Amino acid sequence: DGGITQSPKYLFRKEGQNVTLSCEQNLNHDAMYWYRQDPGQGLRLIYYSQIVNDFQKGDIAEGYSVSREKKESFPLTVTSAQKNPTAFYLCASSRTSGSLETQYFGPGTRLLVL
């Protein structure tokens, strides 16, 4: 998984609860990304960060929030505003945000709603 760790592997959310997914990388990469994967669909970008202390919304940012206070860390919070949070969440990083840079993915967190 290229030096990217995600935790927990499984996460259960109760209605109205905010939950935070952890993503850490030791690759010294500037860029980090959060994707959501649903069955039968391609990965969709939630948020991305090109550099520490900066981040931008992706295609499906509503109901999610992120922070990038440290280069190594890019946690994702799934808020109660996200009405359909059940999915497989993947974090990725790349050396820079250039188009030829390979994104290295973590092992993923599966979020389930109780």
Added chain:
Amino acid sequence: KNQVEQSPQSLIILEGKNCTLQCNYTVSPFSNLRWYKQDTGRGPVSLTIMTFSENTKSNGRYTATLDADTKQSSLHITASQLSDSASYICVVSAGREYGNKLVFGAGTILRVKS
């Protein structure tokens, strides 16, 4: 609309046989195309990357081809092994003027049987 379509959706082959997976895209402008392998419950791992000027790229038993004129790519797997069982995802980059946005296909699920 930028899209990446993969076929077939799923495929079962016998160990030792060859197979070819297809990817058609409408992403424009085009920067590069990647194939990723994703094992069940894990993050995707990059197999190959091809830019506009490249027609073919190999990585061991995996050979990717690209026809930028017809906007088609294929991934050929030679002498399949049980460990090739995975989802294979085609990803197209839209280039710098579109923020190097990645468009993901839904993947082809390959199962190799003994």
